[in-house]
Amino acid sequence: MKYGYIRPIDLYDDVESQKKKIEKYTNDIYIEEHAENKKRYQLETLLNDTVKKNDQIIITDICILADSTKHLVDIIAACNEKSVQIYIINSEILVSPNSVYNFQQVLNEISNFQSDVVRFRTQLGVNKAIKEGQKMGRPKRSDDNIKRAVEMYMSKKYTLDDIKSATNISRATLYRHLEK
Secondary structure (H helix, E strand, C coil): CEEEEECCCCCCCCHHHHHHHHHCCCCCEEECCCCCCCCCHHHHHHHHHHCCCCCEEEECCHHHHCCCHHHHHHHHHHHHHCCCEEEECCCCEEECCCCCCCHHHHHHHHHHHHHHHHHHHHHHHHHHHHHCCCCCCCCCCCHHHHHHHHHHHHHCCCCHHHHHHHHCCCHHHHHHHHCC
16 A cells, blocks of 8 residues: 655645645545644554555655654664655655665765755744744844934044944944934
8 A cells, every 4th residue: 555644844845735746646645734843643643553564655755754864764664664665756765675775875865854854943943933923033223222323423522432332333333324
């Protein structure tokens, strides 16, 4: 039997794109409700209760299946014990107990996987921060402080060092606002 596994990670393919690609191989697809690392019930059900000897799990990318290199190694070991193959569509790689790849290919895939994991975790963090109402980027300087620094500069009574220590506005910021 062939089983598809989808997780809503939008690094390369969104859920619909993953589904279209996997449906070319099977219509028996397990779709995770969330992209989080924990509580991946569909994956647990697929690995622990569904797949049997000589079955195949079909995914679009490695990062859909695992969250870390250790997690990936554990999943592949569990699949090898059951003689279950994993087919990665976008990489065109079939992982099975009989697979033989050259060392360079393996290193390239692991490197790409680790980059994907970092990108995914960064994206999750940014999305969570935005959802919690946090503003992204560098905080703006107080307009009152800038106005005070410009007034001090225009009065010609203060040195740039005096202005900087009194307002905590750098020379570059002061000159940038003077040009406006």
